[in-house]
Amino acid sequence: MSGHGKRVLVLGGGIAGLYAAKVxxxxxxxxxxxxxxxxxxxxxxxxxxxxxxxxxxxxxCTVEQILADVAAEPRITVHLRAELAGVEGNGRFxxxxxxxxxxxxxxxxxxACYKKTGGQRxxxxxxxxxxxxxxxxxxxxxxxxxxxxxxxxxxxxxxxxAAAVDGEEAEKTLPADAIxxxxxxxxxxxxxxxxxxxxxxxxxxxxxxxERGLRAEGRVLRPSDGEPPKKAAFIQCVGSRDIALGNPWCxxxxxxxxxxxxxxxxxxxPELSVTVFYMDIQSTGKSxxxxxxxxxxxxxxxxxxxxxxxxxxxxxxxVAWSHPKTGARVEEAFDLLVLSIGITPNPDNAGxxxxxxxxxxxxxxxxxxxxxxxxAATIRPGVFVAGTAAGPKSIPASMAHAAAAAAEALEYxxxxx
Amino acid sequence: xxxxxxxxASTKTISLSTDVLVLGGGYTAIKCxxxxxxxxxxxxxxxxxxxxxxxxxPAGAPAGDWEPELAELVDHVRQDKNIIVFDRAxxxxxxxxxxxxxxxxxxxxxxVVRTVGAVVVAPEFDKKSLHEKxxxxxxDNVVTQSTLDAMLEADDPVLSGKGSVAFxxxxxxxxxxxxxxRVLTQVRRLKKRRSVDVYVIIGNINLAAExxxxxxxxxxxxxxxxxxxxxxxxxxxxPVLSLVxxxxxxxxxxxxxxxxxxxxxxxxAPEQNRSVARLLLLKAGPSGFLQxxxxxxxxxxxxxxxxxxxxxxxxxxxxxxxxxxxxNAAMAVEDILDEGKAEVPAQTAEVDRDKCxxxxxxxxxxxHGAVSWxxxxxxxxxxxxxxxxxxxxxxxxxxxxxxxxxxxLEGRIAGxxxxxxxxxxxxxxxxxxxxxxxxxxxxxxxxxxxxxxxxILVPCAGEVDVDYILDAFxxxxxxxxxxACHAGNCRFHQGNRYAARRVDNAKRLLxxxxxxxxxxxxxxxxxxxGVEFSRIAMQMHERLEKRKKT
Ligand SMILES: Cc1cc2nc3c(=O)[nH]c(=O)nc-3n(C[C@H](O)[C@H](O)[C@H](O)COP(=O)(O)OP(=O)(O)OC[C@H]3O[C@@H](n4cnc5c(N)ncnc54)[C@H](O)[C@@H]3O)c2cc1C
Ligand code: SF4
Ligand code: SF4
Ligand code: SF4
Ligand code: SF4
Numbered sequence: 032m033s034g035h036g037k038r039v040l041v042l043g044g045g046i047a048g049l050y051a052a053k054v055x056x057x058x059x060x061x062x063x064x065x066x067x068x069x070x071x072x073x074x075x076x077x078x079x080x081x082x083x084x085x086x087x088x089x090x091x092c093t094v095e096q097i098l099a100d101v102a103a104e105p106r107i108t109v110h111l112r113a114e115l116a117g118v119e120g121n122g123r124f125x126x127x128x129x130x131x132x133x134x135x136x137x138x139x140x141x142x143a144c145y146k147k148t149g150g151q152r153x154x155x156x157x158x159x160x161x162x163x164x165x166x167x168x169x170x171x172x173x174x175x176x177x178x179x180x181x182x183x184x185x186x187x188x189x190x191x192x193a194a195a196v197d198g199e200e201a202e203k204t205l206p207a208d209a210i211x212x213x214x215x216x217x218x219x220x221x222x223x224x225x226x227x228x229x230x231x232x233x234x235x236x237x238x239x240x241x242e243r244g245l246r247a248e249g250r251v252l253r254p255s256d257g258e259p260p261k262k263a264a265f266i267q268c269v270g271s272r273d274i275a276l277g278n279p280w281c282x283x284x285x286x287x288x289x290x291x292x293x294x295x296x297x298x299x300x301p302e303l304s305v306t307v308f309y310m311d312i313q314s315t316g317k318s319x320x321x322x323x324x325x326x327x328x329x330x331x332x333x334x335x336x337x338x339x340x341x342x343x344x345x346x347x348x349x350v351a352w353s354h355p356k357t358g359a360r361v362e363e364a365f366d367l368l369v370l371s372i373g374i375t376p377n378p379d380n381a382g383x384x385x386x387x388x389x390x391x392x393x394x395x396x397x398x399x400x401x402x403x404x405x406x407a408a409t410i411r412p413g414v415f416v417a418g419t420a421a422g423p424k425s426i427p428a429s430m431a432h433a434a435a436a437a438a439e440a441l442e443y444x445x446x447x448x
Numbered sequence: 449x450x451x452x453x454x455x456x457a458s459t460k461t462i463s464l465s466t467d468v469l470v471l472g473g474g475y476t477a478i479k480c481x482x483x484x485x486x487x488x489x490x491x492x493x494x495x496x497x498x499x500x501x502x503x504x505x506p507a508g509a510p511a512g513d514w515e516p517e518l519a520e521l522v523d524h525v526r527q528d529k530n531i532i533v534f535d536r537a538x539x540x541x542x543x544x545x546x547x548x549x550x551x552x553x554x555x556x557x558x559x560v561v562r563t564v565g566a567v568v569v570a571p572e573f574d575k576k577s578l579h580e581k582x583x584x585x586x587x588d589n590v591v592t593q594s595t596l597d598a599m600l601e602a603d604d605p606v607l608s609g610k611g612s613v614a615f616x617x618x619x620x621x622x623x624x625x626x627x628x629x630r631v632l633t634q635v636r637r638l639k640k641r642r643s644v645d646v647y648v649i650i651g652n653i654n655l656a657a658e659x660x661x662x663x664x665x666x667x668x669x670x671x672x673x674x675x676x677x678x679x680x681x682x683x684x685x686x687p688v689l690s691l692v693x694x695x696x697x698x699x700x701x702x703x704x705x706x707x708x709x710x711x712x713x714x715x716x717a718p719e720q721n722r723s724v725a726r727l728l729l730l731k732a733g734p735s736g737f738l739q740x741x742x743x744x745x746x747x748x749x750x751x752x753x754x755x756x757x758x759x760x761x762x763x764x765x766x767x768x769x770x771x772x773x774x775x776n777a778a779m780a781v782e783d784i785l786d787e788g789k790a791e792v793p794a795q796t797a798e799v800d801r802d803k804c805x806x807x808x809x810x811x812x813x814x815x816h817g818a819v820s821w822x823x824x825x826x827x828x829x830x831x832x833x834x835x836x837x838x839x840x841x842x843x844x845x846x847x848x849x850x851x852x853x854x855x856x857l858e859g860r861i862a863g864x865x866x867x868x869x870x871x872x873x874x875x876x877x878x879x880x881x882x883x884x885x886x887x888x889x890x891x892x893x894x895x896x897x898x899x900x901x902x903x904i905l906v907p908c909a910g911e912v913d914v915d916y917i918l919d920a921f922x923x924x925x926x927x928x929x930x931x932a933c934h935a936g937n938c939r940f941h942q943g944n945r946y947a948a949r950r951v952d953n954a955k956r957l958l959x960x961x962x963x964x965x966x967x968x969x970x971x972x973x974x975x976x977x978g979v980e981f982s983r984i985a986m987q988m989h990e991r992l993e994k995r996k997k998t
Binding site: 324 | 621623624652733741747771888891936937980983
């Protein structure tokens with residue numbers, strides 16, 4: 032096999048990193064998979080199924096499946112809570128990673144602690160049973176004042192006898208014959224569009240929150256009362272195609288997820304009415320024409336992006352927009368307002384770009400493939416990029432990109448040996 | 449070329465051809481040939497055109513800045529000794545299994561037969577003019593996008609006489625990023641030539657592709673006017689060419705009288721796909737593409753092992769995506785044909801040649817084209833995905849899937865149905881790809897599950913025999929659940945359809961036997977939905993409890 036006796040470092044354990052690792056391992060290559068958070072799976076693992084009468088091809092369940100494959104693959108070594116500290120060498124690399132300790136020894140202790148301290152959110156769970164370990168100390172708590180020491184104190188209080196690890200942050204050096212950067216994206220922070228009242232009006236939520244809710248509950252519910260909405264609205268392009276914000280790009284996934292979520296919710300609750308405010312509707316894949324035709328029948332489309340949202344009685348949200356034909360101001364109240372947030376560059380990109388000597392593009396994503404036919408190579412031999420680290424993509428597109436990155440890396444390994 | 453692979457305890461020795469057939473004469477096919485040759489495979493590149501040329505065939509996207517790279521690639525492939533090009537050739541016949549396909553190419557008046565280990569299908573799009581959908585007839589001043597391309601290429605003097613050009617696009621079809629990219633590229637080429645007024649009247653602007661948002665921004669800066677409409681403009685060709693529509697920004701009626709009107713074309717799935725699908729026994733997907741619209745068929749996979757679809761063969765993909773596919777297809781070929789990887793797994797289905805009555809049911813049901821026959825049915829271990837559909841359909845019970853033989857399952861069913869003091873006992877056949885992981889998720893997340901819940905792993909819900917269901921009742925189960933994936937999500941393409949049908953059959957049999965068919969249920973759930981799995985199982989539990997009380 033082409034990759035025998037070689038080691039590849041994959042940064043980021045979202046679908047792109049997982050799939051690249053799986054493909055490489057399948058070709059006999061040893062992989063070090065370095066994930067910053069406590070869990071593999073990235074954003075895609077947090078999404079719910081959007082099937083109605085049939086699968087709507089959102090791709091969320093494939094993340095689950097690829098994660099299971101990676102968990103069962105002996106050639107992949109996973110490093111959780113780890114980040115790249117530095118890279119040396121050229122062509123053949125020596126990478127230093129920094130890893131935060133686990134704080135508690137075994138999953139059973141953490142599980143017990145999770146059950147006892149549920150409300151405090153000291154301990155969090157993964158999204159899937161294929162997240163191993165399944166429990167982790169909440170990273171949010173660790174970054175609060177007092178950090179690890181405070182958390183351990185609280186854990187000791189709640190669950191006496193839990194075997195703590197008094198580890199310091201540790202550094203490891205890993206040899207790498209090639210590197211694949213798959214560190215993903217940051218969801219747009221909806222607070223940056225203050226007129227929509229996100230964070231202030233209870234039933235204004237982001238697409239990411241709806242996705243997570245769908246995963247956890249199997250339904251779309253209002254945060255204020257946990258009830259399904261009767262009348263919902265989606266605002267598209269929130270944080271994307273917005274020159275004033277400096278985000279001119281189309282995020283390429285939010286039309287698809289919004290329409291699929293809307294249809295999935297309507298399947299469970301045919302009474303639900305959905306309004307979609309949009310500029311252009313982006314295609315969702317091979318069956319898109321038929322799917323969109325159905326959407327046009329079932330949903331109300333308004334070709335205008337609203338400017339404001341206001342709280343109303345009963346947890347409702349009043350949305351104001353200008354009528355696409357007359358330009359007159361229109362206002363209407365909804366039970367739930369979903370902001371279809373998009374994909375923005377991971378804030379770590381700048382640091383990674385410096386550490387790896389690979390440039391970013393004008394938007395802040397890794398400049399792989401821009402205007403190039405080889406879409407996964409960077410200007411630096413031996414360093415490749417996969418998935419949304421290089422720009423907005425869906426789950427299937429991230430997988431295709433990751434496979435191409437793995438293919439190019441395998442070719443590179445052959446030539447380099 | 450052939451390569452011998454050495455068998456170990458769990459593998460067999462089979463010889464594989466390391467030649468590969470690539471169908472198509474466009475850049476994706478050419479790139480794929482180069483990528484395969486680089487990996488040491490021999491390539492037959494067959495295409496219907498006269499010659500491999502640059503610019504190659506009806507390429508998906510305008511070559512633009514990639515011109516030099518593409519020209520070099522075509523040259524390289526022409527000179528590559530590992531690549532044999534068949535011009536004016538079409539696939540006429542195909543038979544065999546991964547590692548050993550026999551393909552017949554019709555080249556001119558002659559047939560050429562070759563043995564190949566794998567096939568990559570990579571033809572280019574067909575472009576269809578949509579002027580008729582606008583009620584237009586083509587003329588001096590109403591042209592297709594292809595005509596405009598040719599005029600631009602030839603630097604046609606007629607173009608110099610056109611002071612204003614209008615495009616209409618996105619009203620006669622659901623637009624694609626390919627359409628938008630082509631319009632924008634043509635607008636830019638027009639603008640670059642000389643000063644000309646350009647108007648683009650368009651439905652949706654499909655920008656969801658790499659670099660397209662930037663191209664749109666550039667094209668707008670260069671001064672063309674864009675009108676995004678929800679309805680098509682009124683176009684008349686007589687007495688003068690004119691377009692009437694409402695400008696949605698200024699909210700007023702507009703009249704345009706351009707010197708030239710360019711009408712959109714459709715990128716359609718390659719015409720070849722249809723015959724290729726038939727000859728290669730592929731289950732094609734929507735709009736004539738060669739991949740089912742199913743998330744488990746990622747990247748270049750088709751329903752058959754050893755046959756891959758790249759670029760326009762499988763969807764609306766642009767040139768760079770086609771190039772990624774070309775690399776991915778070459779890597780996938782390496783995966784099955786390369787020495788170490790050719791180890792034939794033991795976890796497949798096997799035919800008991802003594803029992804087989806050669807009815808060929810298995811050949812018809814196998815979604816992966818893994819069945820062939822000599823005097824008895826034969827299953828290719830390289831092609832078989834061990835889904836078990838054939839095993840449950842075979843009237844002679846002549847097929848067993850490794851790890852899921854009838855005997856093994858009978859044992860598990862007996863164990864599950866009898867075990868369990870807390871009634872009601874639910875024997876649940878859970879598909880490995882969907883319901884089983886969903887059940888595992890439900891457990892991990894502490895979602896409620898019935899006390900008498902007894903899961904049994906099956907490779908695909910379509911493997912569940914009616915006999916298994918009846919057996920579970922005979923052995924004492926209070927309820928039986930068969931749980932599969934959602935329609936259109938089956939990893940084995942259609943196993944869930946068989947499952948649904950069999951449950952219906954079993955219900956009928958139960959009624960006839962005087963057993964309440966409500967005790968049997970069929971459910972669909974995705975692998976990631978523990979919460980829904982819990983709901984399904986608990987609802988069944990409650991139904992059975994209620995039944996018991998009444
Ligand atoms: C609200 C929303 C809904 C969506 N719904 C869909 C959908 O239904 N279908 C679909 O196809 N697509 C959907 N998408 C797009 C989908 O999320 C992406 O295609 C996918 O997650 C991309 O995978 P990735 O691996 O590139 O990035 P990510 O999923 O972001 O994964 C990156 C991983 O890298 C880790 N990481 C980050 N920085 C570092 C670092 N410095 N070092 C090490 N590790 C690091 C992260 O913790 C993470 O685990 C949606 C996107 C959004 C915003
Ligand atoms: S809708 Fe999404 S999660 Fe559900 S089955 Fe289809 S691809 Fe999987
Ligand atoms: S995918 Fe749709 S919602 Fe998202 S940025 Fe593009 S046009 Fe806007
Ligand atoms: S279905 Fe059974 S009996 Fe019929 S050909 Fe196949 S193995 Fe033989
Ligand atoms: S088990 Fe499935 S893939 Fe294998 S031969 Fe039978 S039907 Fe075909």
